[in-house]
Amino acid sequence: MARVRLxxxxxLAGVSMKTVSNVVHNxxxxxxxxxKRVQTAIDQLGYRPNLTARRLATGRTGMIALAIPEIDHPYFSELSRHIAEEATRxxxxxxxxxxxxxxxxxxxxxxxxxxGLVDGVIFHPVRMDSLDIAKLDSGTPLVLLGEAAMPVMTDHVMINNVSAALDATRHLLARGCRRIAFLGVVAADITGSTNQRLLGYQQGLLEAGVQLDPGLVFTASEFTAEAGLxxxxxxxxRGALFDGVxxxxxxxAIGALKALHDSGRSVPGDVAVVGWDNTFLGAYTSPTLxxxxxxxAAIAAAxxxxxxxxxAGYRGVGRHMIVGHSLEVRESAPIAP
Structure with a gap:
């Protein structure tokens, strides 16, 4: 079958090639x-833009790359969907x-x-530091996600992890919890986010006058529900006493819910639990998380x-944007009566 041309x-639409090009390029x-008339013709003929021709004409491909650590991680899969939807728009x-x-x-x-396959890259690094990224910067537009590297000349989007952990801890304190655990610290963790979340948790306890207990900072072997359990x-x-996590x-959090259920401890009656990332899994746990x-969505848009x-040509210093967060309150840690 011959390739459909512009x-x-x-x-078919009864318009100029320039008009079709304007529609294709949005x-x-x-x-x-x-x-609508042009889009109907595009759909009817099955037209697909020639990326090579587009690059020769405009210097752009109309494609961007998204590089993430794990496709099957619930947070990254949901974030990828938001970025793909933003790309379509x-x-x-x-x-x-x-x-x-x-x-x-x-x-x-x-x-x-x-x-030259893409016009830009959105990248969530874990291992690379700021110097590594600066050395490999080829000039292709780049935006970083996450809590790790923040090179001076590179744009970066993240949430305030310290503030978010502080909010979660305050929420449990407001419920009357005083023996609040943090789950958890993984040996050789290189994500950059755990320490920030641990700091926010500790700040929340100190703010409330609650003494820090190193025994309530739980360790785990890896980032899985089984390891959390x-x-x-x-x-x-080992006898750790805690009424919140x-x-x-x-x-x-899902591992913690199962461990508490198996031990006969009720959630939130005996122990209130707060997770992180608000992935779709939380709406289907028992109790809900x-x-x-x-x-x-704001991360993707930013x-x-x-x-x-x-x-478009901006070559200034890196912009570091903090986007919002909230606490999705469900059954595992409801608002205090």
């Missing part, structure tokens, strides 16, 4: 009725790359950008806005 769409100054397509927090894979995200079981077996992610909720400004 001129074929123009002839330019705003096209009358709604005209845009802005007329871009997204290539998703999984790094598995491997340093070689992370460096490849930056060093391979010179191939084992951590709570081990803490209980701030978890560094929803997977740990209260969770720190990063504004994923990252894309910064990236588009870079694509």
């Amino acid at each position: 001129i074929d769409v123009a002839e 330019y705003p100054h096209v009358a709604p009725a005209l845009r 802005r007329g871009y397509r997204v290539l998703i790359e999984q790094t598995l927090s491997d340093p070689v894979a992370e460096r490849s995200v930056l060093s391979d950008r010179e191939a 084992r951590s709570v079981v081990e803490a209980t077996e 701030v978890c560094r992610d929803d997977r740990f 209260s969770s720190v909720a990063p504004d994923k 990252a894309f806005s910064l990236l588009e400004e870079r694509i």
Whole structure:
């Protein structure tokens, strides 16, 4: 079957090739009725833009890359959906790359950008530090996500993890909890977020005049629900007394809920539990899970806005944007009566 050309769409829609091009590139100054007619012709013929021709004509491909540590992590899968939806609204397509927090894979995200496949990159690094990123910066527009590296010349979007953990701890304190645990610390953790969340938790306790107890900072072997379950079981077996838990992610929180259920302790009656990331899992646990909720849609919108400004030619110092968060209150830690 012959490839459908721009001129074929123009002839079917009865418009100029320039008008079709304006619709394809999502330019705003096209009358709604005209845009609908062109889009109908595009859909009818199955027209797909020629990316090579587009790059030769405009210097752009209309594609961006999204590099994340884990595709199957609930937080990253939900964030990816928001970024893909934002891309569609802005007329871009997204290539998703999984790094598995491997340093070689992370460096490849930056060093391979010179191939010209994408107009820009949204990247959540874990292993790479600011100097690594600065050394590999090829000039291709880049926006970073997460709590790790923040190079001076690179844009960066994140939530305030310290403030969010402080909010979660205050919520449990308001319920009357005084023996609040933190789940948890993983050996050789290189994510950058755990320490910030631990700090916010500690600040909340000190603010309320509650003495810090190192025995209530639980350790885990890895970032899984199973590891969270084992951590709570081990803490209980060694005699740790706690009436609340701030978890560094929803997977740990789900493990904690099961461990408490298996031991006969009620949630939230005996122990109130707060997770983190407000992933879809929390609405289906028993009891349903209260969770720190990063504004994923705002993260996606902020990252894309910064990236588009870079694509358009901005070459200034990096902008570091803090987006909002909230606490999704459900059954595992309801508001105090």
